[in-house]
Amino acid sequence: MTRSSTQSLHAMLQVAGWIGLGLIAVAVSLSDFLASAPADATGIGPLLAPPSTLLHFGSDILGRDMLSETLHGLSATVRSALPATLVTLVAGALFGFVAARLPRALALSLRGFIGILASLPALLLAVLVIGLSARGWAAVAAGLSAAPFAFVRAFERARLQERATHSEYARATGISGATLLRRDLVYEFSDTILSAAARALAAVSIVLSTVSFLGFGAVPPHRDLGLMIAASKLYFLHAWWTAAFPAAALTILILFARLAAGLDEGERA
C-alpha cells in the first residue's frame, strides 16, 4: 500500500468517523421519538424475550424493550460525555499548554502534582472523585480523570518546543513568552481541537461507562449504557442480548470517536 493511498484511506476513515458521530448525535437528539417506549418503561414485552420481529433487540428481566432502552442509554451516555469532554479539553490540554509557559518553578510544581494524578488509572481516579463528591458529578469526574494524561502530554509537548532551537532564535529576537504560547495554542491546540475533542470523547466515554458499570455513575431511572450492562450481569450468560446491544452501541460510539480523532500513531484514546 503506498503512502498516499494510505493517507487517503485514513482521511476517508476520519470523515466516516465524523459522519458516524453526526448520526449518533441525531439519534441522541431524537431518541425520545425514535424509541418506541419511554426510558425505563417496564412490562413492554415478555421478560427476557430474545430478539424477534416485534422486539428487535429483545427484552430484559423487567420486560423493557432493549432497542428503546439502548437508544435512551446511548443518549444518557452521550449527554454525560459531552461536558466531560469539555472538562478534559480545558483542564487537560489547554491548561497543559498554558502551564508550560508559566514561571519555571510554578510550571514544574504543577507538572509534578498533576503527574502524580496521571500515575493513577483514570478509572480509579474517577471513582475517587465521585466518592469524594457525589454520583451526580460523574461527568465532571470522568472529565477530570482523563485530564491529567492530556495535561502531561500537552505540557511535555510545550516544553519540547520551549527547548527547541527555533524557540531560542525566537527569544533572541525579542519574541515574548506570550507569543510563543500563542504558537502552541494555534498549532498544537486549535488546529487540532476537533481531533483532540474526539479523542477526549472516546476516553471519557470509556471512563463514564466503566464507572457506571461499577455502580458509581448514572442513577436509575436515567440508565446509561454502562449501568444497563451492569444490570445484565446476572443473566447475560443465557440472555446475551441484554448486554450485547448496549455494549455494541457503546463500542460503536467509541469507534467513531477514535476514527474522527484521526489515526495518529500511538495516540492514546
Add this chain to the structure above:
Amino acid sequence: MSEARQIVEVSELGVASSGVSELDNLSFKLAAGEALIVLGDAASGKDALLRVLDGTTRRSDEMSGTIQYGDGPALPAAKRGKPGIRVVYLAGAADAPLNPYTSVASQLARVLARRHGSPRASALAELRIALERFPAAPAFAALSGKPGELDAMDLTWALLAAAMAQAPDLLIADHAFADLTPTSIRTIVAALMQEQKRLGFALIYAARGLKTAAHLKGRMIVLRQGRVVEEGTFDKLASGQSHAYTRTLFKALPRPAEAAPARSATRGEPLLQVQALDLRSPKDIRSAKDGGPRTRDGISFELRRGAALALIGEEGSGRRALVRALLGLERVAGGRVVLDQVDMGILSAAMTSRLRRRIAFITGADDALDPRMTLWDVVDEPLRAHLRLPREMVAGHRETALKRVGLASHDGRRAVATLSPFDKRRLQVARAIVSAPFLAVIDEPLRGLDAFAQSIMTELLEDFRRQEGPAFLVITADVGVAQVLAEDAMFFKDRKVVERGPLRDILRNPKDEETRKMIEASLPASL
C-alpha cells in the same frame, strides 16, 4: 606506459521513476585513479545515477542503457547484479548516516565485517589501521562515542577511514564533504587524493556546488533536469563556460574580490561597542593559573550603523560565543557591551527582550524556524507581536516581503516543515525584512544550498542590506562568503581574535598563519 585499468563505463544510461524521467542518456568512462565530479541540484538526476551505481535502486525505477564494471561484460543497467568490482559508498556526515544510539566504531566495523566476511574484531582492527593513516584524524578511541558525540569533521574522517579500509575499486561519494568548513574540506580532500594515489580507485563525487570540486580537480559533468549540460575538466570550465547554468554555478564560487563591497551610505554613529569582552566562562577563569579575568586580553571592537563585520573562524573558535555574549544570551566573565547606546549589562530581562526586537537572525540552521508555523505566520509574527499592526497592514507588508524573496507564489498556508532548505532560508530573509532590524546576525547563510541557490541567497542578502540598511554581523568559516557580505573582518581561533581589519587588506597580506590557511582553503589559487 600501461593504460590505467577501466573501472566503469556507463553508456546511454536513463532512469525514470514512476514514469517521470530523472536521468537521460548519460555516458562516461572512468579509469583507475580518475575522479569524476557530478554537479547539479536536487532534481538534476545525480541521485538517480548514484542509486544505479551502488545498487540501491527503488522498485519504481525503470532503467535503460548499459553499465560495464571492470573487465566484465556491458550489462543492461536494469540487470546490474553483483558488479565484479568493489563499489564502496561514502556518505556525508551531514546526512546523519549512522544510528544515533550505537557507537561509530561498532557500526563501521559491522559494515566492514559484512563487506569482507571477516569477524568484527578484525574489522575493528582494519578500521583502526585505516584511521591512523590520516594524521589529522581523531584518535581511534574517539570513535567509541556515538555519532552525536563527534563533530562533523571527526565523523567524516571515520566514514572515510571505513571506506578506505574496504580497498574500493570505485568510490561513490555522495556529498561526502558538504557542510564542512573550507579548511576542513581542503585537508580531507588532500587526504582522499593521497589515498586515491595509493589504492588506485576511481572516484565519483556528487556535489551541489563547486567548493569541493575546486580542490578535487577531476573531470566534471554538470547535470540539469536529468541531462548533461556541460562536461570538461574543472580548469577548462572555470576559464570559459558555455551553458548559462554552469556560469551561474561558477559565479557562486568565491574569488578574491577586485573591489570591496560598497560601504553603506548611511553609516554613522556606533551601533555596537564592545569593550574588553572576556569570552572565557567563569569556570575557565576559576581554573586559570593566574586566576581572575585579564582585561587586556578581552575583545574590543565597534560596529557602526549600516556597516558589516565578518567573524571568521572554524567551529568552536569563539565567533558564536561572542555573538551570544553580545546579545546577553550567555554570561561572560568580564567586559562591557553597549548596543544602540544602551549598556546591556544594566538592563532588566524585559528591557533586553525589547531591545532584541530590532535584531534579526538569518542562519543556515534548518531548525531556526518553528516547523509548525505557516509561511505567512512566520512573516506576520514580528509585525503582529512587536508592532501590533492591523491585519490589512500586516498583509501588505507580508506580500511585499515575500515578493522580494521570491516566495509570493507559494501557498502561504504551507507549514515550514514542508519547505525546502532554500525556501526556509529565503523565508528567514522575508521575516528579517519586515522586522526592520538595526542589526542582522547572518550565520553561515549558504550552508547546505546548491550553487544556484547560493547565488540567489547572496543577492537577497545584498538587497536586504541595501534597502533596509541594517548592520551585518556575519558568522562564517568561509572567507569567500565573508568578502561578499562584509567589509571588515575579525579572524578567530581558540576564543581569541588573531587578526582584524578591512577584509581586502587581510586577503592581500594575511599576517597570521591560521588566517592564511583559511584564506587559501576558501579561495583556491586556481581561481
Add this chain to the structure above:
Amino acid sequence: MLRFVSREAGRLALGLLGSGLLAAAISALALPHAGDGLIAFLIAWGRTLDAFGHLNFGHSSISGGAALDELAAHLPLTMGLVAEGFAVALIVGIPVGFLFGAGPARRAAAPLIQIVSAAPIFCAGLALAYAAANLLHWPVPTDNGIKTGLSLWPHSAAEFETLLLPVLTVGLAGAAATQMALRRAGSDGAREPWRAQLRRMGLSAWEVEGVYGVPQILAGLLASLGEVMLALLSAAAVAEWVFSYAGAADLFVKSVALRDWAIVAPVLLSFAGLTLIADFIGRCAARPLADPGTPP
C-alpha cells in the same frame, strides 16, 4: 547514565512523596473533625502524615481491621493478576506491535487495530465470560456479592479455567497498550535517514532493522512501561468486578462506595507507587538502548 538514573530516581522519590501526601490527605478524611474547615483538615492531614511515617495507615471504619492488614490480604491477588496479565500482554502485544509496527503494514493496520481495540475492557471481559460459559462450558463466577479466592498458580483444570478469564481480560488491555507503544516507537523512527544510509554502506535490511531498529522500538516500549501498568491496573479493577474476585482494586472501589477512607489511601498509594516504579524501571532500562550521548 549515572546522571540519568540519579535524575530519574529523584523524580521517583518526588512522585512517591507526592503520592504519599495525596494518600494522607484522603486518609485524613477518616479522622473525626477533619471536615470542620480548612484548618481542621490541615491538622488532620499533618497527623495522618505523622502516622504514615510510622507505617500506621489507620483502621477500616467498616471491618475495624488495620488498613495495612486489609491491603496485605487483597493486594497480592491484584499483583498476581497484573503480573500474569503482563505476561499475556507481552506474548500478544509484542508480535502484534512488531508485525503491524513496521513499514506499510503499520499504516494499513492502524484502522484495523483501532476497530478491534474500541471495545471497553468490561465489555471484552463479559464477552470472554460468555464465550467461556456457552462455548467451552467453563464455570464463570459473575455473581455480584459472591467473592471467591483465586489461585494464581492453578493446580487443576478447573482452577486454570477460573484463572484464565480475568488474566486474559487484563492481558488484552495490556496487549493493546503494548502494541500501541511499539507502533508509536516504530512510527517515530521509521523515517530516520540512517536506515537507508547503512543499507547503502552494505548492511542488509535484516541487519539494519534487527541490530539497530529493534532495540529502538523496544526502548520505546520500555519507556512506556508506566502507561502499560496503568492499563493493567485499570483492567484489573474491571476484571475483579466482572469475575467477582477480592483483589485490591475491588477493595478500593468498595471502600470508596462505603467512604472507608483509611482503606482507600494505602490502596491508592500502592497503585501510584506501582505505576511510578514501573515508569522508573522502564525509563532506566530504555536509556542504554536509546541514548544519543552528549554532543561535543
